[in-house]
Amino acid sequence: MNEVNKIYLDNNATTPLDPKVKEAMLPYMEEFFGNPSSLHIKGVEAMRGIEEARRKIAGILCVKSSEVIFTSGATESDNWAVKGATFAHQKSGNHIITQKTEHKAVLRTCQYLESKGFEVTYLDVDGEGRINKDELVDSITDRTILVSIMHVNNEIGTVYPINDLARACKNKKKDIIFFSDGVQALGKLEINLEGIDLYALSSHKVHGPKGVGALIIKEGVNIEKLIHGGNQENRMRSGTENVAGIVGFGKAVELMYEDFEVKKKHFEKLRSKFLEYLGDMEGVRINSPQNGILMTLNVSFERVPAEILLHALELEGIYVSSGSACSSANRGASHVLEEIKVPDEYITGSLRFGLSRFTSEKDIDFTCKVLKNKLKELRV
Numbered sequence: 001m002n003e004v005n006k007i008y009l010d011n012n013a014t015t016p017l018d019p020k021v022k023e024a025m026l027p028y029m030e031e032f033f034g035n036p037s038s039l040h041i042k043g044v045e046a047m048r049g050i051e052e053a054r055r056k057i058a059g060i061l062c063v064k065s066s067e068v069i070f071t072s073g074a075t076e077s078d079n080w081a082v083k084g085a086t087f088a089h090q091k092s093g094n095h096i097i098t099q100k101t102e103h104k105a106v107l108r109t110c111q112y113l114e115s116k117g118f119e120v121t122y123l124d125v126d127g128e129g130r131i132n133k134d135e136l137v138d139s140i141t142d143r144t145i146l147v148s149i150m151h152v153n154n155e156i157g158t159v160y161p162i163n164d165l166a167r168a169c170k171n172k173k174k175d176i177i178f179f180s181d182g183v184q185a186l187g188k189l190e191i192n193l194e195g196i197d198l199y200a201l202s203s204h205k206v207h208g209p210k211g212v213g214a215l216i217i218k219e220g221v222n223i224e225k226l227i228h229g230g231n232q233e234n235r236m237r238s239g240t241e242n243v244a245g246i247v248g249f250g251k252a253v254e255l256m257y258e259d260f261e262v263k264k265k266h267f268e269k270l271r272s273k274f275l276e277y278l279g280d281m282e283g284v285r286i287n288s289p290q291n292g293i294l295m296t297l298n299v300s301f302e303r304v305p306a307e308i309l310l311h312a313l314e315l316e317g318i319y320v321s322s323g324s325a326c327s328s329a330n331r332g333a334s335h336v337l338e339e340i341k342v343p344d345e346y347i348t349g350s351l352r353f354g355l356s357r358f359t360s361e362k363d364i365d366f367t368c369k370v371l372k373n374k375l376k377e378l379r380v
């Protein structure tokens with residue numbers, strides 16, 4: 001998968017397209033080019049591709065096909081879930097609860113809603129990025145409409161017990177809508193959506209193409225549409241579908257869950273090897289929680305600016321990320337590392353290593369060897 005002699009460890013930002021996904025997509029860019037809304041055979045062929053992808057994703061998430069609505073990606077899905085649920089229920093309340101280490105697609109949407117008069121509670125997190133369940137439940141009022149808690153954090157890999165949190169919220173207020181951004185959980189965890197009303201997904205994080213994602217909307221959950229037009233996607237999200245993208249997304253999700261236990265063992269091996277190497281280096285702080293998702297390791301190196309280290313690794317053919325890749329346009333310390341209170345001497349020296357099923361043990365050996373040498377060279 002890696003270009004010759006290149007080691008790609010920025011898989012939380014995006015993943016390389018799996019060649020099998022590309023193969024599945026190609027016919028939908030050539031022979032099956034029809035508009036899925038057309039009534040003739042060209043339309044039917046394209047619609048078949050979409051419906052097969054929908055069935056695959058629904059099957060893996062154990063939801064109904066009609067509950068999978070394709071979008072342009074998770075930023076759209078996050079916006080839709082938060083705004084759509086809030087707008088649909090504004091007659092019964094004006095309060096949203098989320099937490100401080102959500103992705104910006106959720107946080108900035110909440111800030112936008114605050115500017116329109118809604119109230120938002122941003123829950124604090126502990127040193128491992130976790131929220132306190134009692135605090136969450138205590139912050140629910142009779143005006144609370146929506147709770148938005150991500151499934152897995154994209155920067156440090158904290159896994160949130162979303163089913164348990166949703167149950168606790170609904171025990172306090174039955175009609176609360178529970179949304180979870182599942183982008184970094186898809187393909188990495190076995191997903192159970194019991195109690196979850198809305199769930200956001202993105203294709204390019206699972207070796208699928210960019211520009212496609214989904215929002216799972218459980219039957220009976222009322223959410224306002226954001227995009228109006230030709231009534232595609234079960235009349236919920238207008239716009240001619242990204243047919244090849246959707247087909248690729250379906251295939252990508254299927255491949256993520258093929259031989260899942262074997263893949264899990266591979267990640268366990270890679271992570272423990274990586275941690276062992278890091279344990280032998282000085283001035284290293286692991287920012288990821290011990291029981292975080294296996295594929296994400298956020299590490300700070302004392303007295304080494306992350307950007308300098310990142311480019312030093314790049315010169316050796318190793319690609320990693322500093323903080324959140326989605327926010328490379330916003331320089332400065334990562335909001336997640338600030339919220340988990342990474343000490344000052346470490347916060348500017350943080351790198352995120354995101355593993356994929358194409359990462360090999362040799363990749364980890366080489367990366368850690370280079371890292372050790374670069375730290376000696378660059379430490380101020």
Ligand SMILES: Cc1ncc(COP(=O)(O)O)c(C=O)c1O
Nearest residue numbers: 073074075103105154183202326
């Ligand atoms: C947790 C999380 N949510 C949302 C997004 C946005 O996804 P997309 O790139 O599909 O818009 C990302 C991407 O970085 C993410 O990691």
